[in-house]
Amino acid sequence: MTDNDPASKPSMIRFEGVTKRFGDFTAIENLNLEIDQGEFFALLGPSGCGKTTIMRMLAGFETPSEGRILINGQDISNIPPHERPVNMMFQSYALFPHLTVEKNIAFGLKQEGLPQREIRERVDEMLALVQLERFAGRKPHQLSGGQKQRVALARSLAKRPQLLLLDEPLGALDKKLREKTQFELVNIQEKLNMTFLIVTHDQEEAMTVSSRIAVMNEGKIEQVGPPAEVYEYPLNRYVADFIGDVNMLEGKVSGYTEQGLVLQVSDSCPDIRIQTAQRPPLGSTGWISIRPEKVAISLDQTAEQGNAVQGEVFDIAYTGNISTYHVRLADGSMIKAQTANYRKRANHEITWESRVWLQWRETAGVFLAE
Structure with missing residues (x-):
């Protein structure tokens, strides 16, 4: 087991039966969660799902209605924000406009009354860390958006907190700068071996930076796991739909195979086979989640794939590196297939209204009972 394996590290943060109510509204319901020392952990979900409330309870700006929050085994419920081993970086950055970069970074250190020499050393260390x-x-x-973001990060790290909370930290940056900064955050977190917790609604951002993701929905956690696990093996339709692009085929279990199930999707569509260890009752309803990049599209059917359906290209989304084909089947349902653009767009054989075959392996999808 490696040092980068979360399972090899002690839990730093524990939520034990935490519920948070605001009047009659329950923002967080019976939350049980552990975050390990040295993790880059992401709380992912839509606006209003409760992820920011969790962060504010950790920071000390909100108090749980029920349950306990522990950091390194200590219940922090009655510890004021400024005495917690936690710092928070806000989306707005909240820099002091009248102070220089180095004075912004030094501000919290001066408030703590550290010796001037130590303040100077820490500021220099942080400036080097964020390359400013x-x-x-x-x-x-006088700074760009990306530079402001790095100043805010340096100021948050200067006090050497055990836990850094990042509240939608890259939301104000443009796409290219956001992607570049994501990797910078990961590098800094790995250098410091500090625990980072990021709140975001951007699933690509969560998957890029984090070692584990908690997908949230209406105050509850739907699934926790490494990004690849959550993407490839969602536990339910909500997670499958929220993380990335997905095709969702509903059908009835019509039979079993040695390695999986057979689902009847519609009268006009061939039965779909999927490899799974699950054995739901015959006649029960289920769903197959298939990522568009796992669906092959071609003008002719091949014998290599386990499932094949025919349809007509209804729309094509060209995004430079990939093309997404929206294909309408005979029953009116739509399936998306994605292909990498190895050739220039003008040379593609498949176009609007083409009759095509969509094919995928039995191992490509995930069976979901709910």
Whole structure:
């Protein structure tokens, strides 16, 4: 087991039966969750799902209505925010406009009354960490959005908290800068071996930066796991639909195979086979979740794939590196297939209204009972 394996590290944060109510509204319901020392953990979900409430309870800005929150085994319910081993980086960055970069970073250290020499050393260390040494004397209005983000991060890290909370930290950045900064965050977190907890509604961001993701829905956690596990093996339709793009085929269990199930999707569609250890009752309803990149599209049927359906190309989304084909089947349902654009768009044989075959292996999908 490696040092980067979360299972090899002690739990740093524990939520034990935590519920948070605001009047008659329950924001968080019976939350039980462990976050390990040195993890980059993501709370992922839509607006209003409760992820920010969890972060605010950790920071000390909200108090649980029921249950306990422990950091390193200590119940922090009665510890004020400024005494917790936690710091928080806000989406707005909240930099002081009248202070230079280095004075912004030093602000919290001065409030703690650290010796001037130690403050200087820590500020220099943080400037080097976020690669802003050349900008130490500038004020926030003289910086780009990405540079402001790094100043805010340096200020949050300067006090050397055991836990850093990141509240939608990259939301104000443009796409390219956001992607670049995601990798910078990961590198910094790995260098410091510090526990980071990020709140985001952006599933790509969560999958890029985190070692584990908790997918949230209406105050509850639907699934926790490494990004690849949550993407490839969702536990239910909500997770499958929220993480990435997906095809969802509903059908009735019509039979069993040695390695899986047979589902009848519609009278005009061939039965679909899927490899799974599950054995739901015959006649029960289930769903097959299939990612578009696992669906092959072609003008002719091949014998290589386990499942094949025919339809007509209804729409094509060209995004440069990939093309997504929306194909309408005989029963009116739509399936998406994605292909990498190895050739220029003008050379593609498949176009609008083409009659095509969609094919995928029995191992490509996931059977979902709910």
